[in-house]
Amino acid sequence: MMKPDMSALETHFGAPAGEDCGLLFDVDDSSMPAMEFPNCPNFDRFQAKTKDMVKNKRGTTTLAFIFDRGVIVAADSRASMGGYISSQTVRKIIEINPYMLGTMAGGAADCQFWHRNLGTKCRLHELANKRRISVTGASKLLANILYSYRGMGLSIGTMIAGWDEKGPGLYYVDSEGARLKGNRFSVGSGSLYAYGILDEGYRFKMSIEEAGELARRAIYHATFRDGASGGCVSVYHVGPDGWTKLSGDDVGELHFQYYPVQKTPVEQEMVDASPSTA
Amino acid sequence: MSIFEYNGSAVVAMVGKNCFAIASDRRLGVQLQTIGTDFQRVFKIHDKLYIGLSGLATDAQTLYQRLVFRHKLYQLREERDMKPETFASLVSALLYEKRFGPYFCQPVIAGLGENDEPFICTMDCIGAKELAKDFVVSGTASESLYGACESMYKPDMGPEELFETISQALRASVDRDCLSGWGGYVLVVTPTEVRESVIKGRMD
Numbered sequence: 001m002m003k004p005d006m007s008a009l010e011t012h013f014g015a016p017a018g019e020d021c022g023l024l025f026d027v028d029d030s031s032m033p034a035m036e037f038p039n040c041p042n043f044d045r046f047q048a049k050t051k052d053m054v055k056n057k058r059g060t061t062t063l064a065f066i067f068d069r070g071v072i073v074a075a076d077s078r079a080s081m082g083g084y085i086s087s088q089t090v091r092k093i094i095e096i097n098p099y100m101l102g103t104m105a106g107g108a109a110d111c112q113f114w115h116r117n118l119g120t121k122c123r124l125h126e127l128a129n130k131r132r133i134s135v136t137g138a139s140k141l142l143a144n145i146l147y148s149y150r151g152m153g154l155s156i157g158t159m160i161a162g163w164d165e166k167g168p169g170l171y172y173v174d175s176e177g178a179r180l181k182g183n184r185f186s187v188g189s190g191s192l193y194a195y196g197i198l199d200e201g202y203r204f205k206m207s208i209e210e211a212g213e214l215a216r217r218a219i220y221h222a223t224f225r226d227g228a229s230g231g232c233v234s235v236y237h238v239g240p241d242g243w244t245k246l247s248g249d250d251v252g253e254l255h256f257q258y259y260p261v262q263k264t265p266v267e268q269e270m271v272d273a274s275p276s277t278a
Numbered sequence: 279m280s281i282f283e284y285n286g287s288a289v290v291a292m293v294g295k296n297c298f299a300i301a302s303d304r305r306l307g308v309q310l311q312t313i314g315t316d317f318q319r320v321f322k323i324h325d326k327l328y329i330g331l332s333g334l335a336t337d338a339q340t341l342y343q344r345l346v347f348r349h350k351l352y353q354l355r356e357e358r359d360m361k362p363e364t365f366a367s368l369v370s371a372l373l374y375e376k377r378f379g380p381y382f383c384q385p386v387i388a389g390l391g392e393n394d395e396p397f398i399c400t401m402d403c404i405g406a407k408e409l410a411k412d413f414v415v416s417g418t419a420s421e422s423l424y425g426a427c428e429s430m431y432k433p434d435m436g437p438e439e440l441f442e443t444i445s446q447a448l449r450a451s452v453d454r455d456c457l458s459g460w461g462g463y464v465l466v467v468t469p470t471e472v473r474e475s476v477i478k479g480r481m482d
Contacts, residue, residue, distance in 0.1 A: 059310070059456070083283055083418050085454045189310055223482040227286070227310040227456035230482030252480035261478065
């Protein structure tokens with residue numbers, strides 16, 4: 001009888017103290033991407049410093065909700081480093097595959113890398129099983145990877161939204177290892193402001209235009225109040241045939257669309273003296 | 279975030295031909311949250327002297343109230359308005375009095391002195407004066423403001439051109455700062471008139 005394959009149960013992390021902190025696991029191990037750990041004298045301090053570096057980086061607003069026509073996903077586009085705006089045109093909605101979207105909040109590099117990695121794994125699953133992976137499965141794959149890196153300073157707060165055989169699916173996954181299934185989520189420093197608008201205007205039965213407009217307004221209000229959110233609002237819709245981009249609006253112009261400038265009455269105006277008629 | 283970045287601010291003053299302009303943003307925030315979008319940072323001392331105060335908002339308001347008090351006393355005693363150079367020395371002395379527990383403000387002073395010569399200066403929070411012939415900046419967006427002013431400034435601009443230049447410099451700089459912006463307020467002062475305007479800006 002063949003011995004069952006126990007390789008998945010072996011731990012690859014946490015080298016005992018005193019050992020060389022070089023390559024910790026085999027390069028040809030296909031389950032985990034091989035990442036070299038630095039050869040430094042104090043690995044714990046290095047981890048703590050990395051965590052501090054990425055700590056306050058969730059300056060963003062992203063949201064997603066399920067309604068009867070599918071899933072709406074929306075995000076702003078600002079990247080900030082403390083007080084400095086490093087970019088106003090960041091793509092925070094990542095296209096994992098034509099029917100699944102992921103949102104980015106936290107460290108940009110972390111989110112981009114692991115979403116692409118997730119896309120690769122989803123494609124491999126499709127090829128191996130001759131059917132698309134479910135949103136449940138994809139979010140579980142990501143959550144397990146992030147859990148294994150827990151405590152190492154990854155900063156990811158993402159939502160996986162998609163449409164599979166069971167219908168629309170939405171999961172919140174973060175770098176602390178949380179994986180939550182839900183109908184409405186908002187992630188980032190501006191999420192509280194977005195929740196205010198989203199919770200007020202949400203109904204399950206909405207048309208796609210209404211849902212898109214609700215998401216746009218929620219993100220807009222978050223960009224107004226939150227200093228770390230801004231730029232453009234992108235709104236995507238995931239339906240049975242995959243995702244489509246509904247709108248991409250500059251928040252600066254959106255403000256004056258929603259709140260046009262009122263002409264205030266002039267208090268004191270200089271008037272030319274009327275010409276005297278002799 | 280440091281105490282100077284608690285409320286967020288941007289103030290700039292520029293010199294033109296027989297005129298000056300002083301401008302500020304209008305945001306009042308508590309770290310990343312925006313509380314107000316019509317906060318006043320540029321205050322009038324007298325018709326030809328204005329002070330813009332960036333940094334902690336409460337210290338800006340208190341410092342302004344103390345300065346107005348001192349200037350009113352001066353007006354009663356000397357029976358005339360203070361010259362901008364004298365006022366700058368007054369602000370510097372007042373700030374240094376609090377050397378070991380300072381006001382967390384960086385003032386920008388702009389005025390028309392003798393013969394209506396424009397005068398601008400800025401100081402750090404403990405009163406180190408920095409006089410300039412072209413422009414002075416302060417606030418959380420000061421680095422961006424330096425860059426924008428340096429590239430947009432020309433000497434001897436008239437009031438209309440000065441207004442355009444200072445507004446564009448302010449807008450471009452606060453659009454790169456999370457903590458300032460949400461509109462702008464510009465004052466252009468010539469020997470005969472004062473023109474105040476509210477600038478439309480990005481509200482994010």
